[in-house]
């Protein structure tokens with residue numbers, strides 16, 4: 001029998017074969033690709049062993065990502081804060097493990113309390129070394145947990161794209177804040193298949209923007225419409241919510257006098273007719289005093305800091321309180337709200353504006369004008385037009401206002417000069433006042449001003465700093481020397497740790513305990529860094545000196561010698577009520 005030969009099946013069959021996607025990117029590269037997708041342009045940082053793979057990747061991104069080598073990680077994070085505050089974007093900082101990471105802690109605490117959006121990247125030792133007390137290992141996650149909005153350690157690069165996307169979303173949404181991502185060295189080196197980066201806009205169990213409840217808006221409007229002496233205190237929430245215009249429309253329709261906290265400053269122009277000044281320990285007389293006379297207090301994007309409230313049990317007790325805030329944990333935290341309006345003020349303010357009647361409150365306004373008159377007579381006039389032999393901080397700020405016409409970004413350090421600058425600086429643009437509000441971090445201003453100059457290069461940045469605070473981060477002059485951001489440094493030198501000295505004088509029988517601080521020749525120091533400068537102590541040279549500083553093409557340091565024992569008034573003495581605010585030493 002003839003055998004039938006079966007024809008061979010020559011058709012190709014699809015056999016499923018697992019083909020591994022090519023591992024194209026290291027963890028470090030993934031991070032930088034993610035940055036580009038998030039619109040990052042500028043990174044402040046300082047390298048070291050545990051972050052070297054990221055820095056190695058950065059070498060190839062030099063044309064797309066600008067890295068500013070600071071002189072200390074604290075400077076790096078304050079610069080990122082200044083960048084964020086002046087630009088409204090998220091600030092970025094890199095640090096290595098161990099001492100690099102711990103040097104970020106002050107800035108994290110500062111950014112946390114002032115709601116500044118940051119993404120901080122720290123290098124970490126190899127994953128297999130975690131917990132072995134390896135060289136430069138610190139438990140950065142535990143150290144930074146209370147001072148970050150979110151932190152996370154990445155030990156496997158596969159996690160990186162999703163984690164970085166989450167980091168940007170959390171840092172910038174809702175109430176912004178600092179996020180820290182700690183990346184082990186193996187994860188930075190590890191190659192993964194990476195094709196696309198997907199931005200994050202949802203996280204289960206995280207609700208950055210609540211759904212606004214109209215019944216609370218209606219209740220708030222009812223109280224406002226019935227009020228005879230309503231008063232607004234607004235904070236940085238207006239700026240962070242990008243709700244400056246909505247806020248302006250609201251106050252203009254309601255006709256309610258509005259005072260700012262130190263962080264809310266510049267959300268409306270300082271000369272707005274409804275703006276009645278700053279609240280707080282060294283704020284203006286009227287808004288502090290009249291807090292205890294209003295019948296409805298509308299708090300907008302502010303958190304009732306103790307510097308604002310003074311003695312809580314005596315704060316606005318007579319008033320109904322309406323509190324608008326995006327963060328539910330702020331409502332009822334310090335001051336119980338009669339009407340809580342949980343929401344983004346960009347949404348809640350227009351709703352409230354629609355529901356209120358147009359009013360003027362002329363009689364009530366007159367009370368603020370009367371208080372202002374008293375403050376001008378007893379404090380402001382002598383502070384800004386002094387007849388003393390020595391210069392005052394107030395007159396320096398007055399002349400600065402005349403020359404900058406409210407257009408500059410003013411970054412302040414902490415102390416008397418900060419309070420004076422915030423009391424007298426005039427602004428006509430939002431995001432003009434960069435200061436360390438909640439933490440009061442000396443050493444903030446010089447690096448934050450560097451960051452602000454990158455955050456908004458179209459404007460002049462002036463750093464107003466005390467002789468004490470300047471010496472805390474003086475090394476950042478090196479950053480200015482190398483990268484040449486345009487920062488005008490204005491040192492108000494009273495040869496003292498002035499604010500502490502003021503308290504020792506007023507409350508410790510003038511026992512000046514270690515507040516007499518010596519300084520180097522600041523002009524010579526700046527010169528050593530290639531930054532020109534000048535020192536003035538005579539009134540007739542002050543305007544020209546300020547002009548020279550402002551007109552100089554590039555950074556410049558101007559030291560102004562001011563009265564050694566000048567004090568900042570008004571003042572709500574600690575432990576007292578806001579209505580106990582005093583205009584002079586004799587009244588304490």
Ligand SMILES: Cc1ncc(C[n+]2csc(CCOP(=O)(O)OP(=O)(O)O)c2C)c(N)n1
Pocket residue numbers: 413414415416417418440441442443465466467468469470492494496497498499500
């Ligand atoms: C890091 C830090 N340490 C200490 C303080 C406490 N403190 C607050 S104001 C101040 C004095 C500031 O002196 P200076 O920088 O010369 O500014 P001035 O008050 O004289 O304007 C001190 C020591 C602080 N706020 N921050």
